[in-house]
Amino acid sequence: MKHLFSLPALLLASAAAFAHGGDDHGSKPPPAATTALPRLEAHTELFELVARLDVNELSLMIDRYASNEPLLNASVELESGGRKAKAAFHADSGSYEVDDKAFLTLLATPGEHALVITVRAGAEADLLDGVLHVTAAGEQTDVHAGHGQGRSPWLWAGLAAPLIAAAAWWRRRSLRRSVFKGGLA
Numbered sequence: 001m002k003h004l005f006s007l008p009a010l011l012l013a014s015a016a017a018f019a020h021g022g023d024d025h026g027s028k029p030p031p032a033a034t035t036a037l038p039r040l041e042a043h044t045e046l047f048e049l050v051a052r053l054d055v056n057e058l059s060l061m062i063d064r065y066a067s068n069e070p071l072l073n074a075s076v077e078l079e080s081g082g083r084k085a086k087a088a089f090h091a092d093s094g095s096y097e098v099d100d101k102a103f104l105t106l107l108a109t110p111g112e113h114a115l116v117i118t119v120r121a122g123a124e125a126d127l128l129d130g131v132l133h134v135t136a137a138g139e140q141t142d143v144h145a146g147h148g149q150g151r152s153p154w155l156w157a158g159l160a161a162p163l164i165a166a167a168a169w170w171r172r173r174s175l176r177r178s179v180f181k182g183g184l185a
Contacts, residue, residue, distance in 0.1 A: 038107075040115060042130040047071060047119050049128055053107055058098040060087055062119060070094050074121040080113050080132075081106050110136040 040051040049062040058078075062071040076087040076096045085103035087096035098104065107113050113132040119125065 036135075038132050038134045040130040040132045042117070042128040044126045044128055046124055046126045047121075047128060049117065049119075051115070051117075051130075051132070053104075053132060053134065056099065056104070058087075058104060058107060060096040060098075060117070061094070062096060071119070071121055074119055076120075077118045078103070079116045079118075107132060108134065110134050 038053040040049075042049055042051075043065050046065055047062055048065045049060050051058060051060045060076065062074065062076065063069055064071060072091070072094065073089050074096075076089075078085050078087060078098060080103070083103050083106055085098045085100040087098045089096050111134060113134065115130055115132055117128045119128065
C-alpha cells in the first residue's frame, strides 16, 4: 500500500512549522510595546464609569447602569489619599474631567490609588469606588504579552503528525514481521 505522505516529508513540514513559530502572522514584525494609560472601572446598581488617567487630566465616562444611557450634567467629586477634586462636565465629549494639578500629581505617582467617586444626578446619588493602578514612568506594557510564548494548535499538529505517522509505520512494520515469521494465526 502506498503512503500519501512519506515520513521525511512530514518531518520537513513539522520543522517548517516549528521554525515559523506556529503563528499565523506570516513575516510581519512583532507588535510594538505600548504604554498603557491607567484605567479604573466601577459600577453600582445606579451608575457605571470608566476613568482614564492621562498626563493633563483624569477623564471619566459615566452612564446609567441599567440602560447604558450617558449621565449628563451630574455633580461628580473624587477622593483619594486625603485629597478631593471635582470633575467638570464637558458637553462636547459627554465626559467628566479632573484637571486639579495636585490631585493629578497624587494619582500619577506609581502604585495603587484607591478612589471614591461621589455621583449626584438630580434625586439620585451613589458612591463608586475602585483602584487605579499606575506603573512607573517609562515602564511599558506589551499589549501582546505572552504572544508567541504558547504554541499554536497548528504547530502542535505539525509536530504530532510525523510522530503519529512514524508510530503507524512502526506498528505496520511490526505486524508484517510477525506475520512473515508465523506469529499471527
